Amino acid sequence: MCGIIGYVGTKDAYPVLIDGLKRLEYRGYDSSGVGIIPEGSQKSLVLRKTHGKIANLQDLVKSKPIPIGHTGVSHTRWATHGAPNQVNAHPHSNNDGTITLVHNGIIENYEVLKERLKKKGHKFKSDTDTEVIVHLISDYYKGDLKAAVQRAIKELHGAFALGVICTDHPDLLVAARIGSPLIIGLGKNENFIASDVPAILQHTKRVIYLKDGEMAALTKDGVEVFKFDGRKVRPKVDRVTFTVDAVAKAGYAHFMLKEIHEQPAALRQMLNFRTQNNKVHLEGLGLSEKQIQSLKQIVVIACGTAYHAGMVGKYIIESLARVPVTVDAASEFRYRDPIIGRNTVILAISQSGETADTLAAVREARARGAKIVSICNVIGSSLARESDGILYTHAGPEIGVASTKAYTAQLNMLYLLAVKLGQSRKVIKSKQAADLLRDLKKVPRLYEQVLKDKAAIARVARKNSHWGCFLFLGRNVNYPTALEGALKLKEISYIPAEGYAAGEMKHGPIALIDEYRAVICVATQSDTYDKMISNIQEINSRKGNIIAVATAGDRSIKKHVHHVIYVPKTNNLLTPLLAVLPLQLIAYYIAVKRGCDVDQPRNLAKSVTVE
Ligand code: AGP
Numbered sequence: 001m002c003g004i005i006g007y008v009g010t011k012d013a014y015p016v017l018i019d020g021l022k023r024l025e026y027r028g029y030d031s032s033g034v035g036i037i038p039e040g041s042q043k044s045l046v047l048r049k050t051h052g053k054i055a056n057l058q059d060l061v062k063s064k065p066i067p068i069g070h071t072g073v074s075h076t077r078w079a080t081h082g083a084p085n086q087v088n089a090h091p092h093s094n095n096d097g098t099i100t101l102v103h104n105g106i107i108e109n110y111e112v113l114k115e116r117l118k119k120k121g122h123k124f125k126s127d128t129d130t131e132v133i134v135h136l137i138s139d140y141y142k143g144d145l146k147a148a149v150q151r152a153i154k155e156l157h158g159a160f161a162l163g164v165i166c167t168d169h170p171d172l173l174v175a176a177r178i179g180s181p182l183i184i185g186l187g188k189n190e191n192f193i194a195s196d197v198p199a200i201l202q203h204t205k206r207v208i209y210l211k212d213g214e215m216a217a218l219t220k221d222g223v224e225v226f227k228f229d230g231r232k233v234r235p236k237v238d239r240v241t242f243t244v245d246a247v248a249k250a251g252y253a254h255f256m257l258k259e260i261h262e263q264p265a266a267l268r269q270m271l272n273f274r275t276q277n278n279k280v281h282l283e284g285l286g287l288s289e290k291q292i293q294s295l296k297q298i299v300v301i302a303c304g305t306a307y308h309a310g311m312v313g314k315y316i317i318e319s320l321a322r323v324p325v326t327v328d329a330a331s332e333f334r335y336r337d338p339i340i341g342r343n344t345v346i347l348a349i350s351q352s353g354e355t356a357d358t359l360a361a362v363r364e365a366r367a368r369g370a371k372i373v374s375i376c377n378v379i380g381s382s383l384a385r386e387s388d389g390i391l392y393t394h395a396g397p398e399i400g401v402a403s404t405k406a407y408t409a410q411l412n413m414l415y416l417l418a419v420k421l422g423q424s425r426k427v428i429k430s431k432q433a434a435d436l437l438r439d440l441k442k443v444p445r446l447y448e449q450v451l452k453d454k455a456a457i458a459r460v461a462r463k464n465s466h467w468g469c470f471l472f473l474g475r476n477v478n479y480p481t482a483l484e485g486a487l488k489l490k491e492i493s494y495i496p497a498e499g500y501a502a503g504e505m506k507h508g509p510i511a512l513i514d515e516y517r518a519v520i521c522v523a524t525q526s527d528t529y530d531k532m533i534s535n536i537q538e539i540n541s542r543k544g545n546i547i548a549v550a551t552a553g554d555r556s557i558k559k560h561v562h563h564v565i566y567v568p569k570t571n572n573l574l575t576p577l578l579a580v581l582p583l584q585l586i587a588y589y590i591a592v593k594r595g596c597d598v599d600q601p602r603n604l605a606k607s608v609t610v611e
Pocket of ligand 1: 303304305306349350351352353354355358401402403404491605606607608
């Protein structure tokens with residue numbers, strides 16, 4: 001949660017910071033602020049903070065301009081401790097306003113530290129955990145900012161990415177991280193810190209992914225990286241491969257819509273890169289043929305949408321590779337004393353690779369001796385670094401808070417993984433593998449067909465945008481599709497929506513159905529199609545309003561439902577890839593119709609880096 005960006009260089013810091021902050025707004029948007037050391041002054045830091053979105057901060061700065069300065073920090077917040085208001089917004093400063101900092105993370109022992117510091121005369125203004133850090137640094141400050149930060153962070157329990165500046169050192173920015181992401185951007189006569197690459201991409205593509213337990217001292221002329229104990233580190237400098245366009249809306253009304261449209265290209269690229277002559281190449285998997293053959297169990301750990309991808313993974317891996325798969329919400333796995341047998345592999349799935357619960361679950365599993373393989377989108381993320389094997393989805397930056405292209409890229413990777421495991425374990429016939437890969441390669445084109453006709457889906461969505469409650473039903477491989485459809489809708493339109501295995505409907509959710517409910521049924525062709533039709537009839541007799549997602553050519557379904565959205569025919573096992581696309585679009589168009597903020601839904605943040 002929260003996005004931070006810091007700058008030290010020769011340019012005016014404010015435009016750099018505000019532009020970077022806007023590109024991080026997906027990480028939190030309940031308040032924001034900026035702190036700058038004005039040029040020529042060593043006495044006073046200039047702070048501007050306000051509640052609400054970054055546009056409010058821009059308005060504030062317009063009415064109360066910031067003098068030119070070349071060093072500064074800024075922050076966009078997703079509140080954990082303290083209401084989202086001006087006082088709790090970052091940056092936070094010490095009592096004489098000489099040191100200021102921004103923080104992403106949570107300080108668990110802040111109350112104890114606060115009491116101690118209060119007794120020493122420190123005056124607190126906010127309800128945040130963050131404010132304690134700046135007072136602690138100030139307490140230890142004897143003229144050396146880096147040393148004071150180093151001393152203070154040793155006493156912090158929890159997670160943090162920090163950017164700290166001090167008026168005594170107008171050309172210095174000190175950064176530190178543990179548990180929350182932080183990158184350093186290397187420019188010419190300027191250097192940056194940021195929570196994520198998009199914030200600095202227009203200035204540089206050279207980045208250092210700061211590791212847990214590392215801190216850095218940045219001036220305009222260079223960057224020094226240290227361990228928390230002071231030992232110098234020679235950091236690896238990476239080159240970011242995506243462009244500024246990848247993090248812009250490119251003419252789309254919302255990032256979510258753009259990302260929905262990017263799905264065919266993302267899937268196509270992965271398939272071209274990972275398959276050749278009916279073989280799947282999963283370099284990075286980190287499992288030998290012998291380890292694959294002796295696999296006894298796969299435990300998927302993930303959260304939210306990635307968890308739904310993992311659920312689809314269970315169906316396809318069990319079917320194609322004959323390995324038992326369990327799927328756990330990471331937040332549950334870490335607290336339930338899990339049994340990790342020999343030859344168990346943990347498969348962690350995460351778009352960001354920074355989700356706190358997923359990381360904690362992975363660490364728990366590792367402590368119990370498990371091998372960790374991850375499917376992740378963000379290069380260099382904490383999850384990627386902590387895994388034995390890493391399968392990058394390379395779907396490009398996903399900015400919309402509601403995950404779309406990352407989900408289908410995760411599914412695509414899971415199909416490839418299932419085929420690879422099946423081939424290595426010699427349980428999938430070569431014809432079956434060849435047919436599946438051939439059909440998988442057709443999916444991007446089928447996506448394009450669905451997207452071409454998105455106006456029809458938009459019409460259905462608008463006609464149904466008034467319902468106060470939605471039920472999503474699916475069976476077998478499309479049970480997770482129903483869950484994902486419901487999650488998308490509730491995330492961005494705030495309409496209560498439940499996803500259910502259709503066979504479970506009669507055990508409870510059927511009580512919800514009357515003429516005021518809408519039910520979205522994933523009824524694509526499958527072995528359980530007839531059962532799905534029976535469910536549809538049961539809903540019909542209770543006057544529910546039914547939207548079906550069905551396979552092209554299925555005319556007979558029309559007589560049972562109010563609206564049908566067709567997706568092209570494909571292999572039964574691949575239908576989750578196609579069926580989710582109309583559900584993403586329905587959620588999108590309903591949210592737009594209801595005037596919701598699609599890319600920045602209330603109370604949410606893109607990566608959940610706190611528990
Ligand atoms: C998806 O639309 C959500 N915003 C959310 O459920 C997300 O999938 C979840 O927080 C996991 O994130 P991750 O993939 O980055 O770990």
